[in-house]
Amino acid sequence: MILTWLILIPFIGGLLSWQTERIGSRAPRWIALLSMLGLFGLALKLWLQHDYSLTGVGSGQSKWVEEFQVDWIPHFGISFHLGLDGLSMLMILLSAFLGVMAVICSWTEVTKKVGFFHLNLLWILGAVVGVFLALDLFLFFFFWEMMLIPMYFLVALWGHSAPGGLGRVQAATKFFIYTQSSGLLMLLAIVGLVIVNYSASGVISFDYAVLLETKLAPGMEWVLMLGFFIAFAVKFPIVPFHGWLPDTHTQAPTAGSVDLAGILLKTAAYGMMRFAIPLFPNASVELAPIAMWLGVVGIIYGALVAYAQTDIKRLIAYTSISHMGFVLIGIYSFNAIALQGVVVQMIAHGISAAGLFIMSGQLYERLHTREMSQMGGFYARMRVLPPVAMFFAAASLGLPGLGNFVGEFLILLGTFKVSLPITLFATSGLVLGAAYSLIMVQRTLHGAPQDATPIRDLGWRELGMMLTLMAILVWLGLYPQPILDTSAAVMAGVQQAVAQAAHLSAGLPIAH
Amino acid sequence: MTFTVQQFQALLPLVITCATSVLVMLSIAWRRHHAFNTLVCMLGLNAALVSVYFAAQVGPQAVTPLFIVDGYSLFFTGLILAAGLASVTLINTYIDSFKYNREEMYLLMTIATAGGIVMASAHHFASLFIGLELLSVSLFGLVGYSFHRPRALEAAIKYLVLSATASAVLLFGIALIYSQFGSLAFSEIGPQLHEDARPIVLIGLAMLLIGLAFKLSLAPFHLWTPDVYEGAPAPVGAFLATAAKVAVFAVTVRFLLLEAIGALQIPAIFHTLAAIAIASILVGNLLALRQNNIKRILGYSSIAHFGYLLVLLLTGGPVFGVEGFAAYLTIYVVTSLSSFGVVTLMSKCGQDRDADQLHDLRGLFWRRPYLATLMTVSLLSLGGIPLTAGFIGKFYVIVAAMTFQSSWGWAMLAAIVAGSAVGIYFYLRVMVNLYLAKPGMHKFEAQLGWGQHTSGLMVLCASALVVYIGVYPETLMQLVQIAKAAGVQ
Secondary structure, three states: OHHHHHHHHHHHHHHHHHHHHHOOOHHHHHHHHHHHHHHHHHHHHHHHHOOOOOOEOOOOOOEOOEEEEEEEEHHHOEEEEEEEOHHHHHHHHHHHHHHHHHHHHOOOOOOOOHHHHHHHHHHHHHHHHHHHHEOEHHHHHHHHHHOHHHHHHHHHHHOOOOOOOOOHHHHHHHHHHHHHHHHHHHHHHHHHHHHHHHHHHOOOOOEHHHHHOOOOOHHHHHHHHHHHHHHHHHHOOOHHHOOHHHHHHHHOOHHHHHHHHHHHHHHHHHHHHHHHHHHOHHHHHHHHHHHHHHHHHHHHHHHHHHHOOOEHHHHHHHHHHHHHHHHHHHHHHOOHHHHHHHHHHHHHHHHHHHHHHHHHHHHHHHHOOOEHHHOOOHHHHOOOHHHHHHHHHHHHOOOOOOHHHHHHHHHHHHHHHHOHHHHHHHHHHHHHHHHHHHHHHHHHOOOOOOOOOOOOOOOHHHHHHHHHHHHHHHHHHHOOHHHHHHHHHHHHHHHHHHHHHHHHHHOOOOOO | OOOOHHHHHHOHHHHHHHHHHHHHHHHHHHOOOHHHHHHHHHHHHHHHHHHHHHHHHOOOEEEOOOEEEOHHHHHHHHHHHHHHHHHHHHHHHHHHHOOOOOOHHHHHHHHHHHHHHHHHOEOEHHHHHHHHHHHHHHHHHHHOOOOOOHHHHHHHHHHHHHHHHHHHHHHHHHHHHHHHHOOOEHHHHHHHHHHOOOHHHHHHHHHHHHHHHHHOOOOOOOOHHHHHHHHOOHHHHHHHHHHHHHHHHHHHHHHHHHHOHHHHHOHHHHHHHHHHHHHHHHHHHHHHHHOOEHHHHHHHHHHHHHHHHHHHHHHHHHHHHHHHHHHHHHHHHHHHHHHHHHHHHHOOOOOOOOOOEHHHHOOHHHHOHHHHHHHHHHHHHHHOOOOOHHHHHHHHHHHHHHHHOOHHHHHHHHHHHHHHHHHHHHHHHHHHHHHOOOOOOOOOOOOOOHHHOHHHHHHHHHHHHHHHHHHOOHHHHHHOHHHHHHHHO
16 A cells, blocks of 8 residues: 555645645645655655565566555456565655655746646656556556656746747657657557467456566567567667657756656666566567667767757756666666666666756756856856866766766676677767766856856755755765665566576576 | 337337427427526436436337347447537537527437437438438538528538438438348348348448448548538537437447448458548548647547547457447547537637637636646547546557457558557647637636536536546446447347
């Protein structure tokens, strides 16, 4: 039941903050903040309470720390089935934490229709938590699509229409169509999988554990796997499918960007590890080289395009593509170390991207522009913001001692054993990362100031938010062990599922 | 032949509806009192709806060779009555400001509903044709009812000419089939169709299907739809989109899936219908892209939705097909009632047009938040987004087409995916208008207390149902077993 509350808290909180708008504009903010803190507290309690070393996605022997199941649509064998293991726990912690940040960072930025804004913000969170918990494929798809609508509103109604770019409504529509139509392919794949399972076993079921046992013909497995892969590829985003990301990020309000980069992109990586790979291990093994090269393309392309941007938020958006390239390589290397790196990288990127987006939001609030040609010389005009910006830029380029370094290092280390050329090309991402991070620092912080008047510096709220994010990045960089311990069992399960498939296809006995 | 009590009981919904139309006519003749006439009409239709329950008690009954009253026909009778009742409810407040005679609208409405019920229970080409004409002829009057608007007259004439042509084609088709089999009963023609597909029979069948496809506004017989939807008063649009379409589709499915399943096994017929389904999905969705009139958009959207339904009919087979079809139609009815309902609540019959331009809805959320929420829900449902009923309908279609596993099945699936992606664009375009900054002046405004009127309540219930079915579809899935059970017998 506690899992249901994890989903319900944001939904109820959202409704309350929508309705309390009539009391005043402060009430929705406080209610949203309290419900996000409540969600985070509940997640933290679950994390500290349980031992996550025993869980795994392995075939048949999956153990969930917490599980909840009631019938939902028995006519189609669909149930409301939630389950929590180490991976979903970490993702929920990240989502809840960034949810708190998203509420705080829009405290002064959003001034119109405050209640409705927080309704959307919280509903995104609720749907995302649902995605991370769902163990029924129909339910998963349900939540997967549910997060689109509030995100659409967030961008379309509270976004900025940047000059030269698409308008905010067009950007939101683009986002919606990309993700919805790719999601439809996933629905087709889900239904196809269920039908194959039904014709073999005579049981209609959308349940994860049941479908894991489905025996698929190789051609069918490929087709169904592609349905999942394309849906995740769009959300990831993997490079040929990334068209929506820069536009959506540029037009989205800060809180929207934080949610998008910090959480929504992670649902795709989570979906790959939870569903695409364990359900279709053979096809995934065959896809792996292609996927990893796509990851390399993403790393390099994202970095190069980021370097060329003049809009600071667009720059950060492209760095997300680059960072998520590492995650993709790590996932499809099927190496235990790399998979562990993926988890750290996802969390670290979530936090550092959130930090950068919040920073660009703060700059926008002060300067009303995101053009870097209008910035420069901030060291002379502000006291606190420049070092903070410097810190997040350093985190983004993968400075040792901060979380991103741990993630990227583990991924590269694990991939090294799998494929040398891929590792070599991926490593160039670190160099290019330094290039785009430093050009951003140079254009905004250094150089001659545009004019000498000082800019209002960070207030306590903003500074506190930044310090928290920084502290977590340092903690991840210095002592990532608790994270690794939590996810180890799940990642081992993923790896095991794939290893069995690889051995079977090579005709080798299964190694234990 | 003798008429047993059971048969009479089975026919109760139709009898009560016909009696209501007579009563409404008499009450108008006695005195033109808007509220009283409405009351008569509503009571009658409600009684007919209740009588569906009693009709169900006597089990499947063949009443004369013309009608069969079974679970299938009763399910759709109920749906048509509910849709008719909802449209009458919408008319009530809408027509208050109409300067001319208002009461005949109820008369036409009840006659049309009776026609729909006849079709839902038709088991014979004669009853099919009688039902269709009862429905169509009263619709001519209804579409042009607000005759002070030029658009309405245009729509009525257009509908009259094209619909009459379609009826003629349909009648010719029936005649050709009769010439070969010497019978008009579905049950006698059905089994022979497959074995004996002579060219004349094929031509007859094709003409029959063309006539039906016209009434269902499937591409390429859709040309009248947007114009008629635009010109007709909004509540009539609601009736046209729901009750009228349900009736025609119910009889089509009864003929093609339950009685003459062999017809679908004739390759020429199947290929043509599959092509029509794909064309409807694509045409409906693509043509809606550049429209600025909500009623037109809903018209194009209905073309696309009936394309999806045709896919369900072609791929689902008599068991799953009937179940999915009943569920999809119910969902479509509820969704259309709620979307047309919102437009109706914004409009008055006395004005020179309805509040159907996109800019009329602009900023509605900031003036009437709940009304805008209802519209949002129904638009999302039309787009097939989860959490709303439309998604469940789309789910049925996808399951049917996936199970079919043939090249036509894949082609239709591809059309569904492409159509949905395009469709989302224009549904979102309408939806975001509701939330944009409000313009300084607006011509149309729903009354402040819209939620306290019966019509407001009806729209509210329809939208609530859309969400309820979307979140917990099990209830609906159990309900449609009524229709399905009859289908398999």
